[in-house]
Amino acid sequence: MRYVIVGSGPAGLSAIESIREVDRDNEVLLVTAEKYVGYSKPLITYLLGKMTEKSKMFYRTEEFLKENDVSILPETKITGLATEDKLLFAENGEKIEYDKLLIATGGRPFISEIEGLKGQDGIFTFTTWEDEEKVENYIKENKIEDAIVLGGGLIGLKTTEALMKLGLKVTIIELSDRILSVTFDRKASEIITRALKKEGCEVITGDTVVRVKGKKRISKITLKSGKEINTQLLIIAIGVKPNVEFLEDSGIDINRGIVVNEKMETSVNDVYAAGDCTEFLDLIDGQRKTIAIWPVAVSQGKVAGYNMVGKDSKYPGGIPMNSVELAGVPTVSVGHTNLIEENGFEVLTFENKDTYKKIVLKDNKIVGAILVNNIDRAGIYTGLILQRIDVSSFKNKLLDENFGFVYLPREFRKMMLEGDVKVWLE
């Protein structure tokens, strides 16, 4: 029996953990396109901004891989899959056999149509350690002093923060009318925008880059509005998409991401998928979608791993959530937060200077929460959302400064305090 895992992100690694929990004997082979194995992608912005060090990039260390007796094929990109022969094909010509396969190839950056992109140095996406190394070197070698970040989503903003930490003057360009328009509501976006501006960042909204100019190296961008900005560094961070192209003729059902069931099985026997490359249920709206976040990748990987070794396990679905501290403002966003009262949602808000809290409810159940500045005990809301608790008896306390378990129904509290806390995984 040979378990093959493609992709060394959190989904792949957590699958390895659960496989090894049950099966210590059979071979586990980890195949990854990456040079570094076990590092954390979200840390690349921290590394660039010198908020962490190279030695701390690995959230799972070499020892982990050794302890779990994992064979590794690094820098091996898979380009094809023949499910009837249970064979993987690598770019370097290698053929890899498997008995059980997990696809955990994550996502890759999405790049929009921009004139003149090709052949220019100084233009980067920013999702891997290699990207980070390239950007860091580029800045150092060329003594770069300013940068354009295209895309005001979380990755764009985290990258912005890192660049600012290096002393660069950064301009964010965002197509929608505000930054973080997916994660946060208008109010929260405003607070974060204000904080970023205060630190010297320029924010341009409702605009995008249409043309890049430069001789071998970028020197100027043109916006849709016609505005031109000189720059030697452009980071494109307008989103990621599931990394599934290599599966095109494999016969595996793919929509936007790989279609999986609650056991993380794909449409083909013995092939599982987990993490950013999949699409599965959003617990709140019941839609199938890719929720490209770390905890979902870990949970799905865990479930996939268990099922691969024959231990029954189910993933009920996930919800979007993110937390980040930007320009000194800690924030949390859980669930769906841009829903409005007109559509039958109830919205509760609390505001005090730069502290902002918002709870979105539907039928007395929380479906989303935003916390800005004061994020203490945020997880309680997450728990309430995931467990779909009826909050009508304590709704008026939800935004209290001291909101806590004391206001929750005694039975629920007892369960959480005395029983085993199980929220995501059954």
Add this chain to the structure above:
Amino acid sequence: MKRILVREEYCIGCKLCEINCVAAQVGSSNLIKIYRYVPELPEPNLIVEEDEYTTFAIQCRNCDDPMCLKACITGAMHRDSFTGAIRVDKERCVGCWMCVMACPIGVIKRTNDGKKAASKCELCVDRGTPACVENCPNEALVLIEVGE
């Protein structure tokens, strides 16, 4: 694996647990000196919640399948292989607050010493008995063994 059992029917809301947690974090049992000479005291890693007749202290439940572990992007949050306690390596932590967001009990905090790291109850594994358990005058907090 150990867990602190919270028995709200016996909690008297005195908050001695909070006070002694602070002391344990500073690493001394001399409360007078700590409160006198330590300029920036850490926040307690447990919270006493109160509402009318209900009071109880609440801290990390040391879950079987911890949300914080799944959410941590650095590996800072880990299960101590010896004691089974969930601990956070403050040196690795970058303060992304994923765990703060994920913990359904809401008991992971941001440190207040400017370090940008998460802080949580680690069952006083380096100390022996948890300070809160040891100092609760009414045994509202007791250390129990759970799981295998």
Add this chain to the structure above:
Amino acid sequence: MAKTRTPPEFILERDDYKCIRCLVCVRVCSYGANFYDEKENRVYTENSKCVGCHFCEAVCPTEAITVKRNKFDIKPSAHWTSEELFDVIKQAETGGILLTSMGNDKPQFNYFDRLVLNASQVTNPSIDPLREPMEIRTYLGKKDAYLEIFEENESQVILKTEVSQQLKLEIPVMFSAMSYGSISLNAIKSLARAAETMGTFFNTGEGGLHKDLKRFGKNMIVQCASGRFGVDIDYLNSGAAVEIKIGQGAKPGIGGHLPGEKVTEAISETRMIPVGTDAISPAPHHDIYSIEDLRQLIFAIKEATRYKKPVGVKIAAVHNVAAIASGIVRAGADFVTIDGIRGGTGATPKITRDHVGIPIEFAIAVVDQRLREEGIRHMASVVVAGGIRKSADVVKAIALGADAVYIGTTALVSLGCHLCQRCYLGKCNWGIATQDPKLVKRLNPEIGARRASNLLKAWTLEIKEILGGMGINAIESLRGNREVLRGVGLNERELQILGIKAAGEAW
């Protein structure tokens, strides 16, 4: 008229150097005596609110607090103490009866401390309780005058008499009647569990039976008092014995009164009265005006319990105690409980507590004597209460003639009580004499049971030690054995009534 400014009874001293402003004391005081001044960042105490319960002192993590008595020195007088002075002032202001709690606190009523015990030397060997068996198990109930035995053959003997129901006590100490209402459920639970662990009994008092206590039936004596609260057939049958309460040492001759505000839902249920109504126990049982009436009730209860449970009668020790006890025994009681002047209570008029009744020591002696003289001592056990604080008191009480003792105040002290005598306010910081859920929580019955059991364990060891020292190996041989007692500083008449010799007098 303006209120006289009376000085506080206690002064709380807070060492500001040691105070870490954790505010534990502020949070815990149910009388609101401690407060925090945010501007000054200092904790203060309003001494006049302090009742001297020492709870804050016990929980202050830095030992910053000392609660001291305020020595209010008036010009020395042989008749006037500050207590007398303030009692007059209070009455001048209120025009009401002075209320108090716990037992009589006056020095002149204590005789146990003036009795000393004997020990073996040379002529009779003492016994080491750690090496040799020592029996302190006690049976309460009527001891049959003779036993009919049928001898089948040499090796087989059959007992023909049906022996009267007995209560088996592993230690001759029981927890006295304290009702749910006067003390908290957690306090009762603590004592119930301790009684279970130690093989003895607790007493429900006159408050009926809370459902949580049903499971302790085997170790429970249920009381039937003048208010008949919570009394029905199930109640009478739920314990191991029934005690009819006529009077109690802290308030002989008067009834009881639980104010309506203390009659919570749970209490209304156990007492079987509506929520919020005053629970009034009349001074007499309105169906008992003579020993004959009492006999009727005793037998009514025996009938109701199918003669399966011993029935006792509790009275306060008053002047005519010996004759009354004799009547009670003749009326058919299986045990007589006598409560002396130092007996505790949840609330009583000060005048009654301090001036009515006699010390238990005398009561034991005269009752035991009278019953012996009348040849009916075996017909009932004598249980005594009111001022038993330590195992030495137990030994002395038994030597004077008691079969077993009840402890009330001492049991509460083992649970945390610091004798502030404010039970009647219902704000007991130790969670004992209160029904406030926030305060009741403070007494964790697991801890309470452990502490009360520990007390009895310690007493068991001490009693055995003392018995061994006297060369006695069974508590049976101590009962009424007044030869082991001598009096110190007692006058001849007192010695005579107690039936003991003075220290220095030989056999």
